[in-house]
Amino acid sequence: MPLRKDIHKVLVIGSGPIVIGQAAEFDYAGTQACRALKKEGLEVVLINSNPATIMTDKNMADKIYIEPLTLDAVKKIIKIEKPDSLLSTLGGQTGLTLSMQLAKDGFLAQNNVKLLGAKPETIDKAEDRQMFKDTLESIGEPCIPSKVVESVEAALDFAKVITYPVIVRPAFTMGGTGGGIAQTAEELETIAENGIRSSPIGQILVEKCISGWKEIEFEVIRDSKGNAITVCSMENIDPVGVHTGDSIVVAPCVTLGNKEFNMLRTSALNIVQALGVEGGCNVQFALEPNSFDYGVIEVNPRVSRSSALASKATGYPIAKVATRIAIGYTLDEIINQVTGTTYACSEPALDYLVVKFPKFPFDKFVYAKKTLGTQMKATGEVMSIGTSFESAIMKAIRGAELGMDTLTKPEFTKLSDDEIIAKLSDIDVDRLFCIFEALKRGVSVDKINEITWVDKWFIRKFKNLSDIEKEMANGLGLTQELYNRAKNYGYLDKTIIELSKQNLDNINRKSMVYKTVDTCAAEFAADTPYFYSTYDDENEAAEFIEKNNTGKKKIIVFGSGPIRIGQGIEFDYCSVHCVWALKELGYEAIICNNNPETVSTDFDTGDRLYFDPLTPEDADSILATEKPDGVVVQFGGQTAIKLTKHLQKIGANILGTPAESIDAAEDREKFDVLLEQCGIPRPEGSTVFTTEEALTVAEELGYPVLLRPSYVLGGQNMIIAHCDDDVSEYMDIITATKLENPVLVDKYMQGVEVEVDAICDGTDFLIPGIMEHIERAGVHSGDSISVYPTQTLSSKIKKIIVDYTEKLAKALKVVGLVNIQYVVHDNQVYVIEVNPRSSRTVPYISKVTGVPMVDIAVKAMLGVSLKEQGYESGVFPESGYIAVKVPVFSFEKLHDVDTQLGPEMKSTGEVLGIAKTFDEALFKGLMAAGVKMFSEGGVLFTVRNNDKPEIIEIAERFERLGFKLYATGGTAGVLNRNMVAANFAFKINEEPNHERNVISLIESGKIQYVISTSETGRKPALDSVKIRRKSTERGVACLTSLDTASALLKCLEMNKTIDDVEMIDITKI
């Protein structure tokens, strides 16, 4: 059936801010959906609170609302826009849950809105644990013995029947939030309690733990006629028990025989039929490795992280096809875009192997637990494609930016054999590296399999790598044959030289060639230039370039790699816009990136896509094949910036800001010289290498001081030290790994933090907007609430900022984008940081001001001046709207991470509130970030001495609103002495079981907000950290900056609901 005649205006709900378990994959899916709908001539209305997305771009939909994804806001927008349909399955769990609620309470029916994608019955059958079990039973599909319970007691009773260990899975949560494996009744009590709380319907599933079974996934797509195919099968290297988002995944399955493969494939198709899914669906299985026993673990009747991976792994665009199915098409009517001749009803055939490798945030959260379980912890992932498993895993490791290009983890080499064998039992982020170290020590494949349950096929592949590394290092010399073998396993020349301690002078070097991802294993000719590298004889990319010579100039855009804290979806937004701008200007735009979740790696974003790691040697090969006229590094975050030196060395034409300037901005000494020349002050400071030096410098500057390594990303490993102990603790951690660059010690200045993104063409500069942070300097800019335009700065200060920005941009010879952070202290403006590249704030400022920053920057880089583009030098006129960007964290998923904000970035995503007044914008922003607005209840204060004077006013305001105040010893004293009535609360150890003990209070539900600041943090054993963790686990908003608390109060004092504020269509700004 072609396009349904009764669909004209479709509402698409996005997935909101990036959090662990719900990341950029939904921007990729949502963007595909919007484009597919628009292509059909349908009117598209979009709601998404996340401004850093491509899908919220003006040309993606007809009406775009960057508003809180709450039921009330969505209802309000439906009433305004009156869409006839709602697409429910492209916005992750957030979009699906909202759609369900709208359907179930009859709102959609009342407003004549059809639900497209998945029917409520389908969603219930897949997500309600009991209905899911019943559905599976009715079609004879096995599930794992389990029971849905709503109380801890019932969980304990059932666990007794099925025996421990058991897995707890909360209903209707994403990324398995609140779940876990319990080995004992004691553990189950805690986990079940957590799970019940995490589930919006207070329901958990207690399930028999099937440790050691294989975890297999199928991506299925089905149309309204009941035609269904499996797009891709995937196999986790880690056995069942590790969340699939945290697992190393291989596509397609490689350790299954034909019989078990088809058994599971058939089961997946049967399930999707029974559920009546129309669109994409993910089915997860557990398979006993020594029999045909299996059980269905989970079904997601929507596009997901796995479907994004499957799309990139096969070239089959699941989200696009699912969207077209939702509006009426069937699989035999949809052309396979990659071949251009076959149809969407062919199951893709792969002639390569794909590895997905997760990216974890533990480099930032040094005290967090690194163990893996049913709750996802990864912030992002990389995908790699190889013609052998070995080469694919090698690409994945070097692409994940772990500072490693083999599977050898340096710290494991220091452990004894016994320690390594003992560590094999730990299910954590380093397990693969531990297996590799064990293999190097001669531990047998069988023994490793016995301990880890990882299939022997994989272990033998790792052994191939450890064997060849030994062979290269054995001192017998590198033969051509050995070199060739190493290349086929995916070793870089650099690594071969390091391992063999030999140069390659006598070796006939192999260069990479490119093969095509074509959905059909070369059965049909492919139209789509989607490539990956391998060491073979035929270069399909070179062939393609020759055959399709357009005569256009070619530019390579380097992307931003895996999503991590500090380098998120914003950089993909910028990369994609750069590509679009290049195409519009008549260039051929070529993308290199390795993140499967993103829009940039969609095969129809650029003119050509190279899905490969972003290392110098990989870049060399692409340049050798493409022979580009220019390369762009300033939009791909630090990942692309890191390539600058190398690209300059090999003589590539780097467009925009010169490499020397990028270096000057990052090299402390050069930067200081530059600032001096410009006459711009910065906080006093110095560079050090040792603890002793650091202590001396801190003494000279006077506490507090800011410590950070040079060359930082997202405030990695940055702290504010208030005393010698802080300095020593920090330096001990940082000097534990080899220090290549010095540590910076700066005077910490408390003041208003201001941020500027500017575009420069070498002569003129344009500042689209100046932003001001709500939190005083000291909180990382990515974690601060950021306001555009500034609200408190005098015109004199603004003038100085504009002046400094111009001077810096010119001194650095910026051509393109530059991001500068300032602190205003005692009416003096100081520069904190200059980044001659795109930044986190570019997407949101572009959207609010209507200045397409990346487009302008790209044009400037290609020689079109700002004047020629119609822009005056200076500050762009302020918008009539106020935009407040609020950070969003994933603390509930990361155990033992201190939630206190500081100079080290912790947020995973952001939302935006837009309104005509500051208060309303702030209100929307906080709402969108999930902060609940209570009008009564309790507030608990426990603050450091420095903050005590300021807390009085804040407490008073809460009191005036009718909140009951609680405070620990010192804080309570200060409040009461100042005539603010606060109830005394015991500290954690004072009266552990007393109802007024801080922990009991938080657990009792009497506390709605916690305001907690402390001089030191981070260490999980500290009381202050425990209080903040408890709040997070209990879902109580915990504010760790008085400025944030004051901002929240502003909203509470307004006493408004979403009904009182205007919904804003940003296409009209």
Next chain:
Amino acid sequence: MKKAWLILQDGTKFEGYSFGADGDVTGEVVFATNMTGFQESLTDPNCQGQILVQTFPTVGNVGINEENSISEKNAAGLIVREYCDEPSNFREKGTLGEFMKQRGITGLCGIDTRKLTRHLREHGSMPGTIQLTIDNGQLTINEPMKIDFTEIYANEIAQMKKRTESNETIFASEQEHLFLAAAMGCEIYKMKTGHRGNNQPVIDLRTGKIHITRQNHGYAVKSVPADVGEVILENVNDRTIEGIKYKNIPAVSVQFNAAEVELCR
């Protein structure tokens, strides 16, 4: 591993390593895109005499298992990118290489199978030889390859003809589908590369329903005269005939493995 070469009729050479049985082998070189089931495709009667190229990059990973359905017939040669000599599967009863030795199947591994597949796609399936030595590099085939289907399978077609005359209800699949069509007077032609894989989409023209099918054939029915029967199934990608309902006899035939369609509905 010993070196070995594939030499195609048009002179194209691939250098790799030998596995499985020793000894040179000549046959039509065809590619198959299935990602699992190398044992099944290698022992598919349709592959008899052929040199099978698996496009999947690693083959042998689950070894050989003893299913009673394993056929007596097999391909003459097997070409893979990577041969896995250490299988891992609970049903594994020996390696693929050992099995090939027993059956006398010559193997070639370590070549760029995608390059070979693309070559076959562009130029069509063609004869080739796997050999352990290379001298002049010229492929000389003593006897020209027979390509006329009715000539190669004259006996089978004659037998099928008899069955059609007996008024027996016939359900024919795979090769039998072609025998039946030929017996009923339909023209059979040799396809450029054929259909070999587990992912061939077939549409039932009566209902619009799609089946994903396992196929392994290099010949197809060109057309069905209106008085002989009706085409009921077509390949979605290339619109070749995949199923026929006959008019004057109680017979239906399909080009694919029907058991699996039933299995997968």
